[in-house]
Amino acid sequence: MPKIIPVPDELSQPFWDAVNERRLIVQNCIGCDRLQYPPGVDCRVCESATGVEWKEVEGKGHIAAYIVIEDGRLNRRMPDQPYNLALVTLDEDPTVNFYSNLPGTPPYEVPVGAAVEVTFEEVAPGQLIHEWKVVE
Numbered sequence: 001m002p003k004i005i006p007v008p009d010e011l012s013q014p015f016w017d018a019v020n021e022r023r024l025i026v027q028n029c030i031g032c033d034r035l036q037y038p039p040g041v042d043c044r045v046c047e048s049a050t051g052v053e054w055k056e057v058e059g060k061g062h063i064a065a066y067i068v069i070e071d072g073r074l075n076r077r078m079p080d081q082p083y084n085l086a087l088v089t090l091d092e093d094p095t096v097n098f099y100s101n102l103p104g105t106p107p108y109e110v111p112v113g114a115a116v117e118v119t120f121e122e123v124a125p126g127q128l129i130h131e132w133k134v135v136e
């Protein structure tokens with residue numbers, strides 16, 4: 001399944017470097033001790049002047065909701081339609097969300113509420129992305 005190839009910028013470079021090492025990291029606010037993803041320059045909740053740091057997380061979550069993309073506009077993804085797009089909440093902080101195509105789960109058959117764990121897929125030579133898989 002062709003996926004979008006990430007283009008890291010200054011802010012997201014540490015995240016993608018970790019993904020390439022098969023590790024999942026998110027930002028942690030030094031001021032209010034909340035996890036944050038996607039990365040931001042500051043904490044989106046308290047905008048603490050003390051800033052944010054990167055923290056490795058376990059990579060376990062749950063499926064909160066999903067839709068099936070039948071008529072998406074991303075050319076690279078059109079051959080795969082229909083495909084799942086699930087909203088995954090991180091167990092360490094369910095306010096932190098990720099999106100996933102849930103590799104291995106057929107379209108329309110997403111078990112909402114099920115546990116998932118992070119997995120990694122190579123989308124270009126040397127470039128991995130994070131995905132989520134239902135835990136059997």
Ligand SMILES: [Zn+2]
Pocket residue numbers: 029030031032033034043044045046047048
């Ligand atoms: Zn904060």
